[in-house]
Amino acid sequence: MAHPSELNVNRREVIAGAGACAAVAAAPLPAGAQRSRVETPVLTQVSFNVNGQLHTLEIDTRTTLLDALREHLHLTGTKKGCDHGQCGACTVLVDGRRINSCLTLAVMHQGDTVTTIEGLGTPDNLHPMQAAFIKHDGYQCGYCTPGQICSGVAVLDEIKAGIPSHVTADLTGSVQLSEAEIRERMSGNICRCGAYSNIVEAMTEVAEKQG
Amino acid sequence: MRFDTPATTNPIDQLKVVGKPTDRIDGRHKTSGTAHYAYERHDVVPDQAYGFVLGAAIAKGQVAAMHLEEAKTAPGVVAIVTTLDMPRLERGMMNAAYLFGGPVIQHYHQAIAVVVAETFEQARAAAYLIRVDYEPEAGKFDLAAEAPNAPLVGDDSGEGSSGPPEVRVGDFEGAFAAAEIKLDESYTTPDESHAMMEPHATIAAWDGDQLTLWTSNQMIAWGKRSIAKILGIPAQKVRLDSPYIGGGFGAKLFIRADAVLAALGAKAAQRPVKLALARPLIANNTTHRPATMQRIRIGANPDGIITAIAHESTSGNLADGKPETAVSQTRLLYAGANRLMAMRLAPLDLPEGNAMRAPGEAPGMMVLEVAIDEMAEKLGLDPVQFRILNDTQIDPENPDRRFSHRDLVGCLRLGAERFGWDQRNPQPTQVRDGHWLVGMGVAAGFRNNLLTKSAARVRLDREGVVTVETDMTDIGTGSYTIIAQTAAEMMGVALDKVVVRLGDSSFPASAGSGGQWGANNATAGVYAACVKLREAVVQQLGFNSADAVFSGGDVRSGNRSVLLADAASAGDLVAEDLIEYGNLAKTHQQSTFAAHFVEVGVDAATGEVRVRRMLAVCAAGRILNPKSARSQVIGAMTMGVGAALMEELAVDKRRGFFVNHDLAGYEVPVHADIPHQDVIFLDEVDPMSSPMKAKGVAELGICGVGAAVANAVYHATGIRVRDYPITLDKLIDRLPEAV
Numbered sequence: 001m002a003h004p005s006e007l008n009v010n011r012r013e014v015i016a017g018a019g020a021c022a023a024v025a026a027a028p029l030p031a032g033a034q035r036s037r038v039e040t041p042v043l044t045q046v047s048f049n050v051n052g053q054l055h056t057l058e059i060d061t062r063t064t065l066l067d068a069l070r071e072h073l074h075l076t077g078t079k080k081g082c083d084h085g086q087c088g089a090c091t092v093l094v095d096g097r098r099i100n101s102c103l104t105l106a107v108m109h110q111g112d113t114v115t116t117i118e119g120l121g122t123p124d125n126l127h128p129m130q131a132a133f134i135k136h137d138g139y140q141c142g143y144c145t146p147g148q149i150c151s152g153v154a155v156l157d158e159i160k161a162g163i164p165s166h167v168t169a170d171l172t173g174s175v176q177l178s179e180a181e182i183r184e185r186m187s188g189n190i191c192r193c194g195a196y197s198n199i200v201e202a203m204t205e206v207a208e209k210q211g
Numbered sequence: 212m213r214f215d216t217p218a219t220t221n222p223i224d225q226l227k228v229v230g231k232p233t234d235r236i237d238g239r240h241k242t243s244g245t246a247h248y249a250y251e252r253h254d255v256v257p258d259q260a261y262g263f264v265l266g267a268a269i270a271k272g273q274v275a276a277m278h279l280e281e282a283k284t285a286p287g288v289v290a291i292v293t294t295l296d297m298p299r300l301e302r303g304m305m306n307a308a309y310l311f312g313g314p315v316i317q318h319y320h321q322a323i324a325v326v327v328a329e330t331f332e333q334a335r336a337a338a339y340l341i342r343v344d345y346e347p348e349a350g351k352f353d354l355a356a357e358a359p360n361a362p363l364v365g366d367d368s369g370e371g372s373s374g375p376p377e378v379r380v381g382d383f384e385g386a387f388a389a390a391e392i393k394l395d396e397s398y399t400t401p402d403e404s405h406a407m408m409e410p411h412a413t414i415a416a417w418d419g420d421q422l423t424l425w426t427s428n429q430m431i432a433w434g435k436r437s438i439a440k441i442l443g444i445p446a447q448k449v450r451l452d453s454p455y456i457g458g459g460f461g462a463k464l465f466i467r468a469d470a471v472l473a474a475l476g477a478k479a480a481q482r483p484v485k486l487a488l489a490r491p492l493i494a495n496n497t498t499h500r501p502a503t504m505q506r507i508r509i510g511a512n513p514d515g516i517i518t519a520i521a522h523e524s525t526s527g528n529l530a531d532g533k534p535e536t537a538v539s540q541t542r543l544l545y546a547g548a549n550r551l552m553a554m555r556l557a558p559l560d561l562p563e564g565n566a567m568r569a570p571g572e573a574p575g576m577m578v579l580e581v582a583i584d585e586m587a588e589k590l591g592l593d594p595v596q597f598r599i600l601n602d603t604q605i606d607p608e609n610p611d612r613r614f615s616h617r618d619l620v621g622c623l624r625l626g627a628e629r630f631g632w633d634q635r636n637p638q639p640t641q642v643r644d645g646h647w648l649v650g651m652g653v654a655a656g657f658r659n660n661l662l663t664k665s666a667a668r669v670r671l672d673r674e675g676v677v678t679v680e681t682d683m684t685d686i687g688t689g690s691y692t693i694i695a696q697t698a699a700e701m702m703g704v705a706l707d708k709v710v711v712r713l714g715d716s717s718f719p720a721s722a723g724s725g726g727q728w729g730a731n732n733a734t735a736g737v738y739a740a741c742v743k744l745r746e747a748v749v750q751q752l753g754f755n756s757a758d759a760v761f762s763g764g765d766v767r768s769g770n771r772s773v774l775l776a777d778a779a780s781a782g783d784l785v786a787e788d789l790i791e792y793g794n795l796a797k798t799h800q801q802s803t804f805a806a807h808f809v810e811v812g813v814d815a816a817t818g819e820v821r822v823r824r825m826l827a828v829c830a831a832g833r834i835l836n837p838k839s840a841r842s843q844v845i846g847a848m849t850m851g852v853g854a855a856l857m858e859e860l861a862v863d864k865r866r867g868f869f870v871n872h873d874l875a876g877y878e879v880p881v882h883a884d885i886p887h888q889d890v891i892f893l894d895e896v897d898p899m900s901s902p903m904k905a906k907g908v909a910e911l912g913i914c915g916v917g918a919a920v921a922n923a924v925y926h927a928t929g930i931r932v933r934d935y936p937i938t939l940d941k942l943i944d945r946l947p948e949a950v
Contacts, residue, residue, distance in 0.1 A: 040286050041333065062332040071331065076251035077244015079457070081408045082490040086874035089408055117244035126243065134238035137842045141687030142241030143408040143457030149242060179887070186882040190874060192408050192458050193687045194849025195842060196885040 048112045050075065051119030059106050065099075066090045068106035069116060077117035077146045081190070088189035091147035091154075092116050098154035100188075117146035120153065128209065129153050132202035140193035148189045152203045155185045156210065177207050212739035214662075215793025217898040222761070223738065228699040228706060229903075232838035236711065237455075237691045246455045249427040250412040250487050255452075256423070259414060260289050260327050262476040262486030263334035264468060265341060266320030266496055270867030271350035271560045273314045274323055278342040282326060285340055287333030290479035292472070293324040293341075303437025303466040305369060307532035308563040310441065310468045311475070316345070317529060318562040319868035320495035325472040327480040350560030352867040354502050354527045357557035361525050364534050364556035370461075370726035371659035372539035372571025374552055380608055381549035383508075386519035390510025394586045398507070398933040400537075400574040402860035402869065403500040404493070404877050405567050409457020411497060412487035415473035423450045426470050429459045430723035431682040435716045437466040442474060453714035456686040456724075460850075461566040463686070464725050467497050494562075494872035499860060501526040501535045501564030503574050507582040510549075515592045517547035517601045522579060527559035535564065536571030540657045540914070541579050543800060546603035560867055566725070568850060569910035572658050573917075577854060577935060580654035580918030585931065593637065594653050594922070595627050595806075606800045615799040615899035618830040619655060622806035625891060626653070626828040630808040639929040640947050647812035648947065649823070650927025656805025656827070656915035660897075660906040661728040662796045665736030666719035666789035669698060669744045673783075675764055675776030677702050678710040679740075683721035683733040685713055687846075688909055689839030690729060696836060697734040697903070701741035703761030704775065719787055727803070727907025730835060735790040735901035743786035748778040795899045803831040803911040807848070807919040813927045818942035820856055820924055826889040827916075832897035832906035844912035845888040851916025853880045857936050 047056040050073060057072055066083070069075045069092070078101060081089035085103040092101045093115040121127030129149050132138070139145040159181055164171045167184040175181065182200050191199065223229050240246035253259070267274070277293045299313030308317050316323075324341055328334035351357055363376035387393065413426040422444065428434045431451050439446040456463060469488050476484040488496060503526045510519035522541035526534050534556040542552055567573070587597035599620050606612040627633070635651045636642060642649040667681035679698050685691045695709040702709075712718065719740075722732035749756040754768040765772050778784055795801075810824040827844050834840045857878040860869040871877045896904035917935065924942070925931050932941045 041330075060330060060332045062336075063330075067331060070251070074253050075244070076247060076253070079248075079409070080250070080487070081410070081457075082874045084490060084873060084875065086490070087408060117242075121243055123239035123243050123245055126239065130239075130242040133242045134234050137235065137838050139238075139241055139687075140689075140839075140842055140846055141408065141456060141458040142237070142246055143248065145241050146244045183882040183885075187884075188881075190408065190879060190881055192406055192460070192850075192879060193842075194846030194880070194885070196849060196880070196882045197845050197888040198842060200882070200887070 044107050046107045046110050048109045048114055050114045051116060057106065061105065061107050063106045064102050065104045065106045065109055066101040069101060075116050075118055079143050079146060081144065088151060089144045089147040091150045091189060093150055093154055098151050117150060120149065128206050132206045136198045136202040138195050138199040138202040140195055144189060144191045148191065148199055151186055151189045155182060156203065156207050158185065179204065212742060212788055212790050213793060214790055214901055215795065218902045218904055221902050222701050223903055225700060228696045229835055230833065233692055233696060233836050235689060235692045235839060236695050236706065237685065248409055248455045248457050249414065249425055249453065250485055252414055252425045255414065255425055256416045256483045259483045259485045260329060260480050261331045261334045262325045262327050262473055262484045263338040264322050264472055264486060264488060264492065265324040265338045266492050267316045267323050268343065269316055269345045269347045270319040272316050272345055272347040274316060275344040275346050277324065282337040282340040285333065285337035287329040288326060288337045289329065290327040290476060291324060292475045292479045300441050301443065303441050304433050305465050307529045307565065310471050318495065318560060320492050322468040322472055322496060325476045325486065327476045327484050350867045352559060352561055352862060353864045354504065354557060354559065357527060357559060358504055358525045361555035361557035363553055365554060366533040366536065368533065368536045368566055368570040370566050370570050371661045372536040374536055374538050374542065374554055376554060378542060378550065378552040378608060383519050383521050383549045383551035386549035387508055387510040390518050391513050392511045392589050394507065394509045394582060394589060396507055396582060396585060396933060398505045398578040398581065400503045400577055400935045402502045402862065403567060403854060403858050404860055405460040405462035406874060406877060406879050407458030407460055407462055410487045410490055410493060411463065411467050411469040413470045413473040414483060414485040415477040416483035417477055420444065421448050422474055424470055424474065425452050427456045427463055428453045429456065429463045429684050429686055429725055431684060431714060431716045432720040432723065434466050438470055438474065441466060441471055451716040453684055456684055459686045459724065460568045461570065461725065462497055464566055491873045494860060494869045494877065498563045498565035500567035500570065500574065501528055503535050503537050505537055505578045507578060509582060509586045511586065511590060515590045515597050515600045517545055519549040520545065520547040521551035523553045525555040525557060526564065527557040527561065528564040530558055532564055535574060537575035539571040540575050542608060543606060543802060544655065544657050545601040546607055550607060561862065568847065569658055569913050572914045576657065576914040577917035580915050581921050584922040595623050595632060598623055598655055612798065612800055615801045616895065616897045617802065617804060618893055618895060619804040621893055622804055622828040622830050626806035626808050626826055629891065630826045632808065639926045644812060646815050648815050648927040649810065649812050650923040650925065652809045652919045652922030652926055654807045654915035654919035654922060656807055656911050658727060658803050658907065658911040658914045660801040660803050660900060661726050662792040663722045663728055663732050664789050664791040665722035665732040666787065667721065667737045667740040668719050668785065668787040669740045671744060671748065671779045671784045673776055673779045675704060675774065676708055676710060677704055678712065679737055680712045680718040681721045681733065681736060682716055682718045683713050683729065684724045686724045688724060688729055688843060689836055690733060692839060693730055693734055693835040694737050697737045698741055701738060701745065702775065704764050719789065727910040731901050731903055731905040731907060732790065734835060734903050738902050739788040739790045740786050743788045744784060747784045747786055748775065751778040751784060790901060799899050801900060801906065803906050803908060805829045805911050805915060807915045809919040809923045811920060811923040811927055813924060813942065815946060818939035818946055820937060822852055822884065822886055822920065824886060827912060828891045828893065829908060829911055830893040830895055831908040831911055832895060832900055833904045834892045835903065835905050837892060840892065840908050841890045843909040844890045847909060847912025848888055848916050849880050849885050851913045852884060852920060855917035855920035855935060855937055859936050
């Protein structure tokens with residue numbers, strides 16, 4: 001898996017490539033093109049731990065981690081906004097690091113430990129980040145929210161761990177928590193309702209309480 | 212309850228619950244992943260198969276043949292329904308494009324098939340095995356090319372902005388010719404996409420001839436009637452359920468292909484089908500905000516009094532589509548004796564243009580408020596002062612008609628004070644902060660307030676719990692919470708004694724979510740139902756209704772005090788009513804007002820624009836929940852920044868489609884684009900609006916923001932960009948010489 005610092009690619013830099021791919025995918029297939037018949041799906045067994053529970057799935061090799069969570073384990077808190085790694089709604093923690101679960105296949109996660117929004121806290125026992133989002137109204141429609149919260153938890157850990165970002169002035173020193181650091185690192189999680197200002201306040205409060 | 216005279220004192224005025232900043236009651240579920248959206252309803256019906264929608268690969272023409280052999284025999288495929296299997300289906304309410312059926316292709320990515328399979332992966336793989344023979348036809352895709360021949364067309368957005376083909380007051384041409392100071396400029400705004408985070412999604416299940424759709428829809432009653440019409444079945448055979456909606460912004464006002472194809476797929480597969488529109492389909496398959504070409508002319512005397520104002524807008528749409536009503540606000544925002552407004556509509560073969568957050572006003576204000584800034588500069592007036600000078604308290608087209616309540620001036624003055632506007636150097640390009648050119652901009656915000664009937668049912672049980680049921684939707688607006696606040700205030704109970712159930716078409720029909728009418732009308736409907744429930748309680752308890760007080764979970768009358776719950780000891784008490792309106796909206800113009808202030812920094816070398824500070828001051832009647840209302844406004848401000856600086860559906864004028872049809876190519880603001888945002892609500896009520904004395908605010912928040920950004924960019928750089936979005940390529944070759 002990529003080191004988190006490698007994932008901190010500025011969103012603007014990836015746009016050209018991703019846009020071009022999407023345009024190709026949407027183009028009509030040439031008439032009469034040769035195609036191989038679709039084979040019977042290849043099923044593979046994969047085991048991973050989700051929110052403290054071991055799951056063994058017999059799964060289509062094409063199934064993303066996102067769809068394994070949503071369609072096989074019925075953990076629908078993790079959202080599908082784009083299925084292309086463009087929006088961040090599907091963010092989960094794999095072995096403590098955030099990842100777009102739509103961009104990774106379930107079979108790649110044998111033995112991994114996955115934490116989803118449901119594993120962070122429950123309605124009656126909220127994680128401090130979940131409670132802070134409620135207090136600061138860091139959401140509106142709620143669809144990007146689980147991804148924002150998972151990212152938010154991971155971002156504070158990344159800053160604590162001293163992993164620099166695009167806006168870190170001193171790459172060799174420790175990383176200071178700031179609104180600029182939060183905004184930069186959270187920019188892979190789109191909120192079309194526009195709750196950004198409140199999300200930054202929620203994260204700042206959690207960070208300050210953590211000390 | 213009929214509301215036809217201005218509201219007097221009522222229980223809402225206690226403001227024990229209403230008007231208090233309140234955490235959302237659905238927050239625990241949204242933040243813990245336990246709010247279940249349309250595609251996630253695993254529990255509602257067993258044996259759900261997966262649908263995958265295929266979109267047309269041409270913009271105009273015919274589907275000659277579809278070759279299904281390979282797809283049909285692909286593993287897991289249960290059923291395939293193609294557009295050639297049936298004649299063209301009817302359209303639902305306010306659809307301009309046909310959604311399915313028949314060989315005719317009206318626009319790119321029009322749905323032409325749904326493949327149903329055991330798994331998502333199988334349905335997707337099989338869909339791409341369908342080979343389609345097309346007979347393409349030439350189409351019209353270039354608004355600028357068609358604009359010169361576009362006829363005058365008036366219409367109503369259905370969302371509060373409207374205009375006849377042409378409106379004339381006085382003698383515009385004469386007054387403009389005679390004016391000492393004049394502005395005549397043209398502007399453009401691009402096509403924009405709603406880009407809500409949750410794609411359109413539906414689970415459909417048939418039980419005999421009864422259809423249930425678990426879907427994502429803003430307007431449940433419209434949707435129920437529409438899907439029935441499209442499928443040719445009685446409306447009473449359809450149920451829609453939309454308790455959570457992952458954003459809409461107008462994209463989910465109407466039934467779209469997801470609902471139609473889930474229903475058709477489920478019929479063919481003889482089992483429930485779930486499907487979502489894949490993200491790359493949404494921009495072209497569904498609706499968008501149409502591009503506009505606008506011209507503004509303003510004439511004024513040297514003192515800054517507007518004597519002539521004209522706003523003309525040309526947009527394009529499919530043959531049965533409407534114009535973007537971008538001149539609407541100019542009919543009402545500023546005084547001026549001689550006026551001309553006109554709209555032209557060019558037939559285009561691009562996907563359907565339709566309502567997106569503040570249709571009409573959003574692109575209209577982006578242009579009008581830049582023109583006002585330009586005019587203020589010509590006059591040598593401060594742009595705040597110029598707006599105040601030309602404020603009007605009457606409808607300029609109808610001087611006998613006053614605004615119900617209008618405090619635009621208050622918004623501008625308070626905003627200027629709080630933002631430090633007096634620190635602004637009136638000359639552009641004078642302020643630098645390191646390599647940043649810094650500028651401040653202002654714009655007025657304006658959006659109409661709509662009154663529309665809305666019903667609700669309330670139930671009191673023996674535990675003293677009040678349950679509200681209405682088909683109102685919460686698309687992130689905070690409906691759950693303000694409805695709970697309303698019921699709690701009316702029945703005198705704590706917020707945790709109220710249960711709110713929304714989005715089910717078996718509940719009484721509400722205003723729904725659109726046109727920023729949801730909050731005021733839906734809570735007024737709940738108010739009406741609660742008035743009835745209070746009467747039932749009083750009757751049950753043998754109280755005199757005139758002096759009964761509902762408070763603290765008790766009902767008191769004179770010296771007697773009884774638990775509210777006791778009224779339901781012999782069984783639940785249920786009341787249902789609706790709010791409906793007389794002609795207060797006709798006798799008085801009802802609108803909402805704002806002042807937007809923005810500070811930007813523009814990189815002196817690259818032209819990159821960064822928004823540094825934002826403030827909105829809003830005058831929108833009573834604010835029911837200042838916490839969620841503020842969120843609506845900051846969200847709208849964010850979308851306004853997107854419109855100003857980055858959002859643009861790029862048109863392929865050869866093949867006729869929006870090229871950047873996903874969330875990587877269609878840029879929307881991200882965290883790094885948005886600073887801390889401030890919002891101030893003026894403390895006011897509007898008794899003409901409803902017993903709640905509230906008005907809409909969610910769309911007001913976007914109106915004018917883009918212009919405030921554009922004006923700030925001008926102030927920073929001295930460059931006036933009149934074609935949105937203001938991307939750095941439009942600045943870089945004209946930037947002031949670097950220090």
